[in-house]
Amino acid sequence: MEITPKNQSFQMQTYKVAKIIDENYRIKTFELGASFKGKPGQYIMIWIPGVGERPMSLGSSSPISVTIANVGRFSNAIHQLKEEDLISFRGPLGKAFSISKLKTGNQILLVGGGYGVVPLAYLAREAKKKGIGSTAIIGARKKDDVIYTNNFGGAKIIITTDDGSEGIKGNVIDAVNKIFGEGEKFDAVYSCGPEKMMHRLAEICIERKIYCELNxxxxxxxxxxxxxxxxxxxxxxxxxxxxxxxxxxxxxxxxxxxxxxxxxxxxxxx
Ligand SMILES: Cc1cc2nc3c(=O)[nH]c(=O)nc-3n(C[C@H](O)[C@H](O)[C@H](O)COP(=O)(O)OP(=O)(O)OC[C@H]3O[C@@H](n4cnc5c(N)ncnc54)[C@H](O)[C@@H]3O)c2cc1C
Incomplete structure (x- = not known):
């Protein structure tokens, strides 16, 4: 069977949790004591014996890291892990965001909410290595839900919250319309978050003839x-x-x- 993209791995691998970072009251980042050749937008299937397997976006490949919201049975089981415990997974899997056609000096817009910021922040850091500038619009319900603002490699960050407790009061689409309305130009747009939001964003990008990729x-x-x-x-x-x-x-x-x-x-x- 041909495997594309070529960097995918279907084999189960097991590594120690090297570091756990509390991002907020319900989200933790787990850094593993290993690296691989994953890319932003790809995911790993994490396996917890007796609980199940779930996909998690890569927050980084060197070291391998995932950022997980505690919302149910599986994510709660991961949140019980401690540093030095073991995590098993298959991956990297799936297709990555593509920035290969972009050039030094290009500007990209990243639009995300919740843990959707995780692959976008990784993308911003990779884009920076190619000399591509990023602006990130990060949406959250309230101030306490905003995470990852320091992980975007110095990108310009615009925050929106539903209740106005941080940044602009409103949603990310309001901020997207505002930034386009002000005449800012982007060479491509990338998004990860609720589908209804991404559906509207896709329509806006098609109307404006801007290349757009969605997770x-x-x-x-x-x-x-x-x-x-x-x-x-x-x-x-x-x-x-x-x-x-x-x-x-x-x-x-x-x-x-x-x-x-x-x-x-x-x-x-x-
Ligand atoms: C490609 C891909 C990448 C993903 N990357 C990440 C990631 O980086 N981080 C991450 O935390 N999750 C990620 N997920 C979601 C993850 O795989 C699980 O679905 C999630 O952890 C919930 O599993 P659970 O068993 O804990 O909860 P479940 O028992 O499946 O769900 C419990 C309840 O929470 C609701 N729910 C599920 N997910 C969420 C959510 N995120 N916010 C609010 N409510 C929710 C469900 O509708 C349900 O009512 C990703 C999913 C996909 C397909």
Whole structure:
């Protein structure tokens, strides 16, 4: 079987947790005592024996790190780990964000919310190495939910909160409209966050003829294109994504509208 991108690894690997960082009241970063050749937008499938496997975006590949919100059974089990405990995973998996066509001096816009900032911050740091400048619009419900602002490699940061407790009161789309309205120009836009937000962002980028890539995080089970749990209109998120262009995403009739839950049932997105 041909493996693309070539840096993917389906083998289970196990490393010690070297460092745990408390990002906020419910999000922790886990740095492992190992590095690999992962890229921003790719993910690893973390396995906890007796609990299950879940995909997590890479926050860094050197060292390998993931940033996890404690929202349910699996993420809670990870949050119980201590430094020196072991984490097993398969990866890196999936397609990465693409900045290969961009040149030194180009400017990119990053739009994310919640733990969606994790792959975007990694992308900003990689872009900086190529001399590409980044502006990041980070959305959160409230001040305490804003994370990662120091991980964007010095990018310009714009924060929005629903309640106005930090930055602009409103959502990231309000900030995107504002920044475009002020005449700022970007060579490409990258996003990771709630699908409804990314759907609107995709429309805005198409209207403005700006290249845009989105990280579509569908419920994944196998990560290797066997089970079909993450299918979206003929594409398999774990293999064909999770990164899709805005053009591709807008062709998916389920994009921004509904997704499959753990049982495979279609549920409406709110
Ligand atoms: C490609 C990809 C990358 C991902 N990267 C990350 C990552 O970097 N960090 C991360 O924390 N998660 C990430 N996820 C989500 C992760 O895989 C799990 O779905 C998540 O940890 C919840 O699993 P759980 O078993 O703890 O909760 P579940 O039992 O599956 O869910 C518990 C409840 O929380 C809700 N829920 C699930 N996720 C969230 C959420 N993020 N915020 C609020 N409510 C939620 C569910 O709807 C459910 O009601 C990613 C998913 C994909 C597909």
């Amino acid at each position: 579509i995080e569908r419920y994944m089970k196998c990560g290797i294109n066997i089970c079909g749990a993450c299918a979206i209109d003929g594409k398999i998120c774990c293999r064909d994504g999770p990164i899709f262009t805005a053009k591709e995403a807008l062709r998916f009739k389920d994009f921004g509208k509904c997704c499959r839950d753990a049982s495979g049932k279609k549920v409406e997105l709110h």
